[in-house]
Amino acid sequence: MPHLWLLICLCLILLLSVLSVFVGVIDLTPMALLQDPEALQLLAVSRLPRTAAAVLTGCSMAVGGQIMQILVRNKFVEPISAGTGQAAALGILLSVLLFPAAGLAVKMSLAAATALLGTLGFLALVQRLPPTEPLLVPLVGLVYGGILGAVMVFIAYQADLIQYIDVWMLGEFSGVMRGRYELLWLAGIAAFVSYLIADQFAILGLGRDMSLSLGLNHRQVMAMGLLCVSVVSALTVVTVGMLPFVGLIIPNLISRQLGDNLRVTLPVTALLGGVFVLGCDILARVVRHPYEVPVGTIFGVLGTLAFLWLIYARPRNA
Amino acid sequence: MIRIRNVSHQIAGQTILQGVDLDIQQGGLTALVGPNGAGKSTLLSLVARLQTLQSGQIEINGQDLQQISHGDLAQMLAILPQVLTSTHRISVQDLVGFGRYPYSLGRLGPKDREIIAEVLQSFELQEIKHRFLDTLSGGQRQRAYTAMAWAQDTEYLLLDEPLNNLDIAASRSLMSRLKSLAAQQGRTIVIVLHDINYAAGYADHIVAMKAGCVVTAGPPQEVVSEAFLRSVFDTDARVIVANDRPLVIV
Numbered sequence: 001m002p003h004l005w006l007l008i009c010l011c012l013i014l015l016l017s018v019l020s021v022f023v024g025v026i027d028l029t030p031m032a033l034l035q036d037p038e039a040l041q042l043l044a045v046s047r048l049p050r051t052a053a054a055v056l057t058g059c060s061m062a063v064g065g066q067i068m069q070i071l072v073r074n075k076f077v078e079p080i081s082a083g084t085g086q087a088a089a090l091g092i093l094l095s096v097l098l099f100p101a102a103g104l105a106v107k108m109s110l111a112a113a114t115a116l117l118g119t120l121g122f123l124a125l126v127q128r129l130p131p132t133e134p135l136l137v138p139l140v141g142l143v144y145g146g147i148l149g150a151v152m153v154f155i156a157y158q159a160d161l162i163q164y165i166d167v168w169m170l171g172e173f174s175g176v177m178r179g180r181y182e183l184l185w186l187a188g189i190a191a192f193v194s195y196l197i198a199d200q201f202a203i204l205g206l207g208r209d210m211s212l213s214l215g216l217n218h219r220q221v222m223a224m225g226l227l228c229v230s231v232v233s234a235l236t237v238v239t240v241g242m243l244p245f246v247g248l249i250i251p252n253l254i255s256r257q258l259g260d261n262l263r264v265t266l267p268v269t270a271l272l273g274g275v276f277v278l279g280c281d282i283l284a285r286v287v288r289h290p291y292e293v294p295v296g297t298i299f300g301v302l303g304t305l306a307f308l309w310l311i312y313a314r315p316r317n318a
Numbered sequence: 319m320i321r322i323r324n325v326s327h328q329i330a331g332q333t334i335l336q337g338v339d340l341d342i343q344q345g346g347l348t349a350l351v352g353p354n355g356a357g358k359s360t361l362l363s364l365v366a367r368l369q370t371l372q373s374g375q376i377e378i379n380g381q382d383l384q385q386i387s388h389g390d391l392a393q394m395l396a397i398l399p400q401v402l403t404s405t406h407r408i409s410v411q412d413l414v415g416f417g418r419y420p421y422s423l424g425r426l427g428p429k430d431r432e433i434i435a436e437v438l439q440s441f442e443l444q445e446i447k448h449r450f451l452d453t454l455s456g457g458q459r460q461r462a463y464t465a466m467a468w469a470q471d472t473e474y475l476l477l478d479e480p481l482n483n484l485d486i487a488a489s490r491s492l493m494s495r496l497k498s499l500a501a502q503q504g505r506t507i508v509i510v511l512h513d514i515n516y517a518a519g520y521a522d523h524i525v526a527m528k529a530g531c532v533v534t535a536g537p538p539q540e541v542v543s544e545a546f547l548r549s550v551f552d553t554d555a556r557v558i559v560a561n562d563r564p565l566v567i568v
Contacts, residue, residue, distance in 0.1 A: 214419045
């Protein structure tokens, strides 16, 4: 079963990638690639980077969402709406204010650091919630994310940077070009590294006591998870902006269908995330061709439908 | 042998354990009984190092508990906490496989697979090995978790109220399975029990606790009496003897 899913997702990614390369404002045909040097240029500078960015974002955010759900032990949270994303954006804003001359690396490091702090804050809040009320966790996450977001908007307002922060608040891929998305490969690497210790994360999902009994270095695995979630969130927010829903829907869908043994399911989760984001981005490009709809809008529509399905459909039993 | 010496513990300013001295002998089933809040679970979690020891000393096979590494401890001692996750969608087989983590570190070898198959067999989980935990009944889930802890192949197995939420059939079958497996493989099981009759009926030793202290310890035939129930549980109940074991008339 998981192998079939893996195969289907892989095929879909390849198919959508080819499609993505040929969909855009400027017409590009496979024939032109052979004859026209400008077409090749377009491919290398814009279309391929955009495709890669969408796939990398989808893969790493789906994995980040899954890890976050394990850390918090609640299936209804994801980093972008529970404070991690807002904290990352706050970090970028601070770096713009404090070190205006600094390069992307500084921006990104500060964003990752604030994302880490933001996630730690969320974990500390969640630990104080009664375990009998699992739905409080995502609600507290929304409120917490909202407060961090408000702090950011206030600072931006004071510094006259409101228009600037829109870029991170609303994720989309139209600005992606060669030289401006490569950080996302790091997010991909972070997701891959967490796959290497997928067994540890799966055991972490059984709870603190159980994982200690099994000899897991609980603190260390928690720290690795936090790092992965923060890095992935910070990098995606810095390069493409906040894309909600992916980290929530994809892991839940896979959990429903294939279960929570991450060694088996995490690659499928990653690939399906890639398929979803790339598919939505292509839709965003064709819905009002030649204009673009922000991919976040497409997410909103599809994500809501998927979420309703998640809530009302019965899970597979084995 | 597990040696517990002068262990005291406080949580939020409240004394939970008060100078506990206890030796848990190797082999057989030791039942920890006592009224609610006596400190049974806390003692168990201190022995399994789920909580940090505040004062006193605990030794396992002559080694100071604080000096043993995570990995080594997980090969000596397993604990099944009272609250078990029920929403995690892991198949029974994968869960039992997690029990091999201290040895395999995630990469199951041929010996691990052999043990997993054996444990699935002896806990009668073959038929449901592909089912997810969240689709099992309470009894099946408890059995699956116990099988996982069993697959950890440790000399000591600590179980915190495993009979919670189990009906009489599931409770009896779990207890007799544990008793016979422990005898077969020479393992030591320490089990917190609420129902004194299960302790009297299955355990080789009973340790009774009250208000953070160990009150009495010994074989059920010597421990369980009407005077014992009055002093430990503050209740007047008749005790008769059936099948050579004490039985409390409830």
